[in-house]
Amino acid sequence: MNDTSKIIKTISAIMFPFVTIYGLYVIMHGHLTPGGGFQGGAIVASGCALLVVAFGSEAIAKKVKESDLSILESVGALGFISLAFIGIATTFFYNVLAGRSGSLFGKIPPFGSNPGYLNSGGLLPLMNFAVGTKVIAGLFAIVLILAIATRKKGGRT
Amino acid sequence: MIYNIPYIAVMLLILVGLYAVIAKRNIIKIIMGISIIESGVNLFLVALGYREGGLAPIFTNLPEKTQIPGQLVLPVPQALTLTSIVIGVAVLALMLALAVQIYKHYKTLDVRSVRRLKE
Amino acid sequence: MSFDVISHSPALLIAIPLFGAFFTPVISRLHAKVRDGFVIVVIALTEILAIFLAQDIYTNGIRKYVFGASLPSLTRPDTISIPVRIIFEVDGMSIFMVLISLTIALVAAIYSTSFFKKEDGLDRYYTLLLLLTVGMLGMELTGDLFNFFVFLEITSISSTALIAFWIDRGESLEAALKYIIISSLGALFVLMAIGFLYGQYDALNIAALANSIQFTFIDKIALVLLLAALAMKAGIAPMHMWLPDAYGEAPPSVTIAIVAATQASLYAVLRICFTLYGSVIGMSTIGWLLIGLGLLTIFVGVTMALIQKSLTRTIAYAAVGEIGYMIIGVGTALAASTETFASVALKGGIFHIFNDVLDIGLLFLVAGAVIYATNERSLENLGGLARRMKYTTIFFLIGLLAVAGMPPMNGFASKILIYESTYQLNPIISIIAILSSILLLAIFVKIFYSLFLGPELPNLKDVKEVPTGMLIAMSILAIVIIIIGLFPGYFMQNLVEPAATALSNPSNYINAILGGA
C-alpha cells in the first residue's frame, strides 16, 4: 500500500504545522506585504500535498472527504462574493470598512514608511481569508483527486 | 542592451514552448510546453513593469528618505502576472486531470493515437 | 442613500449568476428539484435585469459601472488622468450580446433539468453552467482588456469541464483536451497583446486605449495577436477544427451554451476592429482579410458538413459555416467603411449573430432529443423517428428552414441583408454565400430524410417522445425563431440598430469614459 519510510512520515508530520502557520501568516498579511489569499493558500495546500506524499492518498482520503473540500471551496467563494455585496449600496466591491477608525480593520495607516498595521485595510483582509479558504480547499482537492486517480493497483501513491 | 535581455528570454521561452507543443508527441510534454509559454508571457509582463530606481510600494519595508509616491512603481503589471499565474494553475490542473482520464480510456498518451475525432 | 437597481445592474448581472454558481453545491444538498429550480430562477432573474438595463440603455445611452468607487459613474478620480479601476461599459452592442447569452443560458438550464436523469455530479454541472454564463457576460460587459482576458479564461475553463461531462466517453475527453490546449494557447497570446498595449499606453481600459492609439509597429503586432487568437476562439477556418470536436462531443445542453460563448469571442473581434482600432485608418485591409477568411469558413464548413457520419458533428460543421456569414457581413462593413451599404452589411452581420445562435441552438437541442430517445448519434443507425417523436420532428423542420435561410424564417431576414450588401461590394462574395446556403439546405434535408422519414427501423421500435422540459426548451427557441422571422423589422429597429450604431461610433464609447466624471 504505502512504503514511505518512517523518517519521511515523521518529518512530514513535524513540518506540516510550520508550513500551515507560514501560509496563514502570508494570508493574514496579504494587505501589507506581497502575498495574500492565493499565495498563502498555495503554501498551505503544498503542506497538505506533503502529507499526501508521505502517508499515501488512501490514508488521507479516509480522513478528508472530497465532497467536504468542495463545500469548503464554495463557502470561500460565497464569502468573497458576500463581502463584495456588502458595499453594493455604494458600488459593488466598495470597501465599507476602510478608513473608519474604531471599526474592524478600520485603522488609517500613516502615509509613508511604517512598520505595518495589521488592523488596516478594511474588507481586504477578510477577502484574503475567503480566497485563502477557497484556494486551500481547491488545491488540496486537486492534489488528492489526481493522486487517487493516478494510483496503480497495489502500488504506492 | 542589458535591458533587452528579459525580452530575449521571453522570445526564447515562447519559442521553446511552441516547439514542445508542435513537435512533441506525449500529451504531458505538450502540457509542459503550454506551461513554458505561460512563464514566458508572465516574464514579459513582469519585465514591462520594471522601472530603473523604482521601489515596490510596500510601506513596511521602505528605506529611509524614500520619495513617496515619486519613487514607487504602480504595481499593475505585477498584479496582472499574479492573476495570470492563478489562472495558469487552474488550466494546468484541468489539463493534467484530462490527461489522466485520457490515459485510462486510450491506454496511451501519444497524441497521434488520441484522435478518434477527425475529418 | 437610495438604492437604484438599474445603475447597479451591470455589476449585478455578473454578481447574481456568480453567487448562484457557488450557492448551487450548498443548495443541492436539499433536493435535486430545488437545485434545478434555483438555477432557472437565478438565470431568469438575471435576464429580467438585463431587459430592464437594455431599455435604460436604449433611452439614456451608455451605462458605465466603476467597481469599488464611491460612485458607479466615477470613472476618473480627480488626480489621475487615466481610469485605473475596473470599469464595465455597456452600450447597445454589449447589451445585445448579453440578451443573446442569457436567453441561451436560460434555455440550456431548462433543457438540462430533464435531459439528465441517470448522470450524477449534476450539482457541479450547474455550477459550471452558471460560471460559463458569468464568463460570457463578463466578456461582453467589460470595458477593460485585462478583465476581458480573465473572463475569457473563465469561459474556456468552465466550457472544457462541461465538454468532458460524459467522462466515460473517451471522445468527450479528447475533445475537451484539444479545446483547452488550443484555447489556453490563444488566451496567452491575447495576454501578450494586452502587455504590448499596456507597455505603450499605460492603460488597460478599452476606451482610454482607443483614445490614444497611434497604430505604431507594436500596435500592429498587438492587433495581429488579438485578431488571430479571438478568430480562433470564434471558430474561423482554418482554425475551426476544435469546434466540431467540442460541439459534437459535449452534451447538447452544453453545446448551445458554448455556441453562445463562441459568439462572445466574435463580439470581441468586433469590439477590437470597431472600437479599439476604430479610429485608425486603413482598417479596410482588415475588412478584406475578414471577408476572405469568412468565405473560406463558409465553404469549408458547409462542404465538410456533407460528409459527416455523426448527427452532432454535421450540425457543428454547419455552425462553422454560419459563422462565416457573420464574418463576411462584418468584413464588408469594414472594407466599405464610407459606402452606404456598409451599415446594411454591419446590421446583417450583427442580426445574424442572434439568428445563428437560435437556429444552431435549436438544431443541437433536437439532436440532444434524438440522442436522449435513441442513445444513438450515428446517421447510419437512425431512421423513421417521425412516427414516434412528432414534436421533435416539427422543431427540427423549423430549425432546418431557419438555418438554411429559407423565407419566412429569421435566417432569411439577416442573410438577405448580407447578400445584398456584399453583392454591391463584389458579386462573387454573395454568389458563393448563396450557393453555400443552398448546399446547407441540401445537407439538412438529407439529415431530415435519414433521421425522421423512411420506414421504422427494428432497433428503434420502443422510442418515446422526450420529456416535457426538453420540449419546453425547444419550443421557446422555435417560437422566438418564428416571431423574429415574421416581424424582422421590429427586431431590427429595437435591437440590431442600436447595436450597429454603437459599433460604428467609437467616439461615443470613448467619451463615455474619458469625457468628464
Add this chain to the structure above:
Amino acid sequence: MNPFTPITTGSGFWNPLIWIIAFITALLLVYAIRLFGNKQYKKGSSQTKPFLSGNVAENNEQLHVKGVNVYWGFTEAFKGYYDKMKRIHTGDTRDYVLWFLIVMIGLFFIVLGVL
C-alpha cells in the same frame, strides 16, 4: 411602433407578410391546378405501388437509403477535394496549433506589410 415594418436592404425591402400572402396565393393556385388532374387515378390499386425496376418490394428497412449515402454521387464527383480536406482534418492536436500559428504568421505578413 409598427411591428410589421419591413427591412430595407439598400436596394429593396423584405416583408414576410407579403411573402406569406404570395405563398398562400401560390398554394391555392397549385391546388386549383391539381383539381384538373387525371381522373383515372385510383387509390389502392397497383398504380400506387412503388416501382422498383420490376422487383417486388419486400423488406422496407433495407430499402431506406441511409443518411450517409444520400449524397453519394456528389461526394464521389468531388472526390479530389474531399480527399484533400480529409487529409487536412487529421484530428491531431498539434496540427490545430500549427494552423493557428500559420494564420497568425500570415496575418503578420499582411498587416505589417500592407498597412
